[in-house]
Amino acid sequence: MNAPRGTLTPALSEQIAKHKKEIIGFLQRANARLEISGTPIPHIDDHQPSPLSFAQERLWLLEQLEPGRSVYNLTRAVRITGPLDIGALESSLSKLIRRHESLRTKFVAVEGRPLQCATVHESLRLNPTDLSALLEEERKEQTTRLLLKEARQPFDLSGDRLFRLRLLKEHDDVHVLIFCMHHMITDAWSMGIFTHELWSLYKDFVNGSAPTLPELTVRYREYAVWQRRQLQGDVLEAHLAYWKQQLADAPYLDLSMDRPRPATQGFRGGRQPLELPPALTAALNDLSKREGVTLFMTLLAAFQLLLYRHTGQEDIIVAAPVANREQRGIEGVIGFFVNTIALRVNLSGQPSFKELLRRAREVCLDGYAHQAAPFEKVVEALNPRRELNRHPIFQTMLVLQNTPRRPANPPGIRLESIEIDNQTAQFDLSLYLREREGKLLGFIEYSVDLFDAATIARMAGHYHALLENAVADPDRSIATMPMLSAPERRQLLVEWNNTAAEYPRDTCIHELFEAQVERTPEAIALELENERLTYRDLNGRGNRLAYELKELGVGPGKLVGVMVERSFEMVTSLLAILKTGGAYVPLDPGYPTERLKFMIADAEIAILLTQRKFAHRIAARGPTLFVDEPRRRESKRAGNPRNRVAADSPAYVIYTSGSTGTPKGVVALHRGAVNRFTWMWKTYPFKPDEKNCLKTSLSFVDSVWEIFGALLRGVPTVIVPELTAKDPERLVGYLAQHRVTRLVVVPSLLREILAQCHDPRKHLSDSGKPGPAASW
The missing domain is CATH 3.30.559.30 (Nonribosomal peptide synthetase, condensation domain)
Known part of the structure; x- marks a missing residue:
C-alpha cells in the first residue's frame, strides 16, 4: 500500500494501532469477498433462455404457491410540472427498455423449470389518462385511486413484461408518471438507476443531442448464469x-x-x-x-x-x-x-x-x-x-x-416524487x-x-x-x-394511576362474610356433589374451629398452613383462620415433599390444618389439626369471635412457582383482596340464580376470587372434586348438573371444555396465559 510521504501522521498511526484487530479482520473479510467478486462475468447468447438467479427463483416459487399477490410490486410516481414533451418521454422510455434487458424479460417454465429470456422491444406509446376536466378535489381522489390501482395490481409472471407505465394528465402543464415493476426484474438501487437514466435521456432528446449514457458491459441474465456457476462447491x-x-x-x-x-x-x-x-x-x-x-x-x-x-x-x-x-x-x-x-x-x-x-x-x-x-x-x-x-x-x-x-x-420541467x-x-x-x-x-x-x-x-x-x-x-x-x-x-x-375507588377499606374478608350470613342465613353457601351447606352452618363451623385455633395461640400475624383438598372443610379452615386474625398459607398436596418442607420453614408455620390421609407427608413445628375428624367441630361456642382484625393485616401468603429461582411467599392483605373483590363485583356483577365454581388449587391466586368472590355476595359456590376437575368430560357434566354459571380456567383447559360443551357457561374467565381468540 503506497501513499505520499507524511500521510501516516502520529495521530493516524495511533488509530491504526488502536484498531489493529478490526483492520486485520476487515482485510481478511475483504479478501474473502474478492475471491468471488474478482471473477469476470461471461457473455451469453442473446436468444438463449437462461436460468434464474437464486433470488428470482425464490420469488418465482412463492408466486407458484400464492399467485396474484402485489406484495412484491415496486412502484414509483413523479409529478411533472411544466410543458412536458410526451414524444421525448416516449423515446426516452423506449431507449431505456432497449438498454436494460430486465425491462423486457419474460419468464417461462420448461418441464417445470423456470427460465428467463429477453424479448424484442417495440416502440412505446403513452396514452395519457386525462383528469383535467375534473374538479380539484375529485381530481386528487382519482389520482390517488389510480396510483393505488397500479401499485396493487398483480403481475402475471408468465406474461410478456413485468413492467407497467401510466401517464396521468392533471392539467395542461401538470402530469403524473407512474412506473411499476415486479421485484423479479428490479430492486431499490435499480429504481434509482431507472429514474436517473430516464431523465438524462429525456434531456438529450429534448435538446436534440445524442444519448450520453455509458455503454453497459453486463446484462442481468449473464449475472444470473455467473452467480450459479460461481456460488457452488467450496466457495x-x-x-x-x-x-x-x-x-x-x-x-x-x-x-x-x-x-x-x-x-x-x-x-x-x-x-x-x-x-x-x-x-x-x-x-x-x-x-x-x-x-x-x-x-x-x-x-x-x-x-x-x-x-x-x-x-x-x-x-x-x-x-x-x-x-x-x-x-x-x-x-x-x-x-x-x-x-x-x-x-x-x-x-x-x-x-x-x-x-x-x-x-x-x-x-x-x-x-x-x-x-x-x-x-x-x-x-x-x-x-x-x-x-x-x-x-x-x-x-x-x-x-x-x-x-x-x-x-x-x-x-423546462420540475419533478416531485409522490x-x-x-x-x-x-x-x-x-x-x-x-x-x-x-x-x-x-x-x-x-x-x-x-x-x-x-x-x-x-x-x-x-x-x-x-x-x-x-x-x-x-x-x-x-x-x-x-x-x-x-x-x-x-x-x-x-x-392511568387515577384508580381511586370507593370500597370498604376498613373491613376484612371474614367480616364481609359474617355480614352476608346476617342477610341470608338459610341460603346455600356451598355445594359438593349431593351435599349442601347454608351460610349459617358454614359460619358456625368456622367459628368453632376459630376458637380452637385461638386456644392454640393463633392470632393476628400468625401463619397457618393449610393442606386440605377442595371440600367444605377447606373453606371452613380458611374462614376460621381469618376470624382469628391469622393468615393462611396454602400447601398443595401435589407438591414434592422437599418443597413443602421449605415453605413450612420459610413461612415459619407453627400450626398445620390438614386431613388424616396427608399425616405422613409433613410435620409442622407445632400442633397439627385434622379437619376431617368430627371431634374438631365440637365446641359450645358458635358466635363470631370478638377480636378486632385490622384491614391492613395479612390474609394469606401464596408462594410463587419457583420457575426462576427459589419460591417466594407473597403476602396479601385483607384490604387489597377486598379492593379487588369490589372491582370485580362492579365490573362483572352477579345476577339472580347464578352459581359459582371452585376448581382451582388453593396454591394459585385465582382460588381467592373463586372462594370469596361469590361467598361474600350470597351466591352459591359449587366445589368440584379433585378427580372430576382433571377430566374435561366429567367436569363439563358436573358443571351442567349443578347449573354453574361462573368458571375460571386456563387456556389449555378452556379448549378442552369448549370441545365438550355445547351449552357455554355465562361467564368464563381465562387466566394464566393468553387465550385463543377463536375460543371466544
Missing part, C-alpha cells in the same frame, strides 16, 4: 458455514400483538411515518463517527434495543438488504441483485449502548463479509421449521435507503429510513393483521426516545434507557 460452503453457525436455533421474535397471528400470512400492511429532526440526525452521525460505526449500525442497534425492550428477549434478529453489486460492470444495471442478510445481535448482560454498538458493528462486518451467499441458500442450509404465517428466520427488517441519489434536471403506500407488508415490522436535507425520514411498515395503528405509533415514539437518550448518554445500560414519551409518562403516572 458457497465457506459462506454457508458462517451462516449456519450464526443463525443456528434462531428464535422467533415474540412481540406483543393486538390480534392473534392468523393461520396464513396475509401481507396486508400499514405505515407509521417517522421523522428524526436535524439536531438528532447530526448527533447520531457524530456518535457513529466517535464509536467507529456507520449510521446504519447505530440505527440497527437502536432498533434491536427497541425490540429487546418490547419483548424482553436478548437474542434479536433483524434482516437488512445489501446491494450485492460488488462485481465489476453491474453497478449501473437494472435487475434483482439485492440480497438479504440476517443480523443477529446478543443483547444479554444489560450492556451500555456503546457496548451494543460494538456488538452490532462486529455482527454487521461479519455479515457483509458473507453477503455473497444468497439468502435462499442460507434458508435451505438451515432448514428451519416452516410456518405459513411468518418468515422462518426473521420477522423484522431495517432498511436505510442510502443508494446514490443523482440529481435529475430535465429542461409517496405511494401500496398497503402491503412482507414482514411483521419493517423500518425504512433515508437521510434527506439533514434529517432522517421514513416509516414503520407493519402487518395490520397483527397490530393496530396506535400500537405502532407508540413504538415509533419509543424508537425516537431511545435514539435521543442513546446519544445523550451512550454509557447508560440499555435495560434502563428511557423510552417513554412525555405524554406516555403522564398517561402512566397520572391518568
Whole structure:
C-alpha cells in the first residue's frame, strides 16, 4: 500500500494501532469477498433462455404457491410540472427498455423449470389518462385511486413484461408518471438507476443531442448464469458455514400483538411515518463517527434495543438488504441483485449502548463479509421449521435507503416524487429510513393483521426516545434507557394511576362474610356433589374451629398452613383462620415433599390444618389439626369471635412457582383482596340464580376470587372434586348438573371444555396465559 510521504501522521498511526484487530479482520473479510467478486462475468447468447438467479427463483416459487399477490410490486410516481414533451418521454422510455434487458424479460417454465429470456422491444406509446376536466378535489381522489390501482395490481409472471407505465394528465402543464415493476426484474438501487437514466435521456432528446449514457458491459441474465456457476462447491460452503453457525436455533421474535397471528400470512400492511429532526440526525452521525460505526449500525442497534425492550428477549434478529453489486460492470444495471442478510445481535448482560454498538458493528462486518451467499441458500442450509404465517428466520427488517441519489434536471420541467403506500407488508415490522436535507425520514411498515395503528405509533415514539437518550448518554445500560414519551409518562403516572375507588377499606374478608350470613342465613353457601351447606352452618363451623385455633395461640400475624383438598372443610379452615386474625398459607398436596418442607420453614408455620390421609407427608413445628375428624367441630361456642382484625393485616401468603429461582411467599392483605373483590363485583356483577365454581388449587391466586368472590355476595359456590376437575368430560357434566354459571380456567383447559360443551357457561374467565381468540 503506497501513499505520499507524511500521510501516516502520529495521530493516524495511533488509530491504526488502536484498531489493529478490526483492520486485520476487515482485510481478511475483504479478501474473502474478492475471491468471488474478482471473477469476470461471461457473455451469453442473446436468444438463449437462461436460468434464474437464486433470488428470482425464490420469488418465482412463492408466486407458484400464492399467485396474484402485489406484495412484491415496486412502484414509483413523479409529478411533472411544466410543458412536458410526451414524444421525448416516449423515446426516452423506449431507449431505456432497449438498454436494460430486465425491462423486457419474460419468464417461462420448461418441464417445470423456470427460465428467463429477453424479448424484442417495440416502440412505446403513452396514452395519457386525462383528469383535467375534473374538479380539484375529485381530481386528487382519482389520482390517488389510480396510483393505488397500479401499485396493487398483480403481475402475471408468465406474461410478456413485468413492467407497467401510466401517464396521468392533471392539467395542461401538470402530469403524473407512474412506473411499476415486479421485484423479479428490479430492486431499490435499480429504481434509482431507472429514474436517473430516464431523465438524462429525456434531456438529450429534448435538446436534440445524442444519448450520453455509458455503454453497459453486463446484462442481468449473464449475472444470473455467473452467480450459479460461481456460488457452488467450496466457495458457497465457506459462506454457508458462517451462516449456519450464526443463525443456528434462531428464535422467533415474540412481540406483543393486538390480534392473534392468523393461520396464513396475509401481507396486508400499514405505515407509521417517522421523522428524526436535524439536531438528532447530526448527533447520531457524530456518535457513529466517535464509536467507529456507520449510521446504519447505530440505527440497527437502536432498533434491536427497541425490540429487546418490547419483548424482553436478548437474542434479536433483524434482516437488512445489501446491494450485492460488488462485481465489476453491474453497478449501473437494472435487475434483482439485492440480497438479504440476517443480523443477529446478543443483547444479554444489560450492556451500555456503546457496548451494543460494538456488538452490532462486529455482527454487521461479519455479515457483509458473507453477503455473497444468497439468502435462499442460507434458508435451505438451515432448514428451519416452516410456518405459513411468518418468515422462518426473521420477522423484522431495517432498511436505510442510502443508494446514490443523482440529481435529475430535465429542461423546462420540475419533478416531485409522490409517496405511494401500496398497503402491503412482507414482514411483521419493517423500518425504512433515508437521510434527506439533514434529517432522517421514513416509516414503520407493519402487518395490520397483527397490530393496530396506535400500537405502532407508540413504538415509533419509543424508537425516537431511545435514539435521543442513546446519544445523550451512550454509557447508560440499555435495560434502563428511557423510552417513554412525555405524554406516555403522564398517561402512566397520572391518568392511568387515577384508580381511586370507593370500597370498604376498613373491613376484612371474614367480616364481609359474617355480614352476608346476617342477610341470608338459610341460603346455600356451598355445594359438593349431593351435599349442601347454608351460610349459617358454614359460619358456625368456622367459628368453632376459630376458637380452637385461638386456644392454640393463633392470632393476628400468625401463619397457618393449610393442606386440605377442595371440600367444605377447606373453606371452613380458611374462614376460621381469618376470624382469628391469622393468615393462611396454602400447601398443595401435589407438591414434592422437599418443597413443602421449605415453605413450612420459610413461612415459619407453627400450626398445620390438614386431613388424616396427608399425616405422613409433613410435620409442622407445632400442633397439627385434622379437619376431617368430627371431634374438631365440637365446641359450645358458635358466635363470631370478638377480636378486632385490622384491614391492613395479612390474609394469606401464596408462594410463587419457583420457575426462576427459589419460591417466594407473597403476602396479601385483607384490604387489597377486598379492593379487588369490589372491582370485580362492579365490573362483572352477579345476577339472580347464578352459581359459582371452585376448581382451582388453593396454591394459585385465582382460588381467592373463586372462594370469596361469590361467598361474600350470597351466591352459591359449587366445589368440584379433585378427580372430576382433571377430566374435561366429567367436569363439563358436573358443571351442567349443578347449573354453574361462573368458571375460571386456563387456556389449555378452556379448549378442552369448549370441545365438550355445547351449552357455554355465562361467564368464563381465562387466566394464566393468553387465550385463543377463536375460543371466544
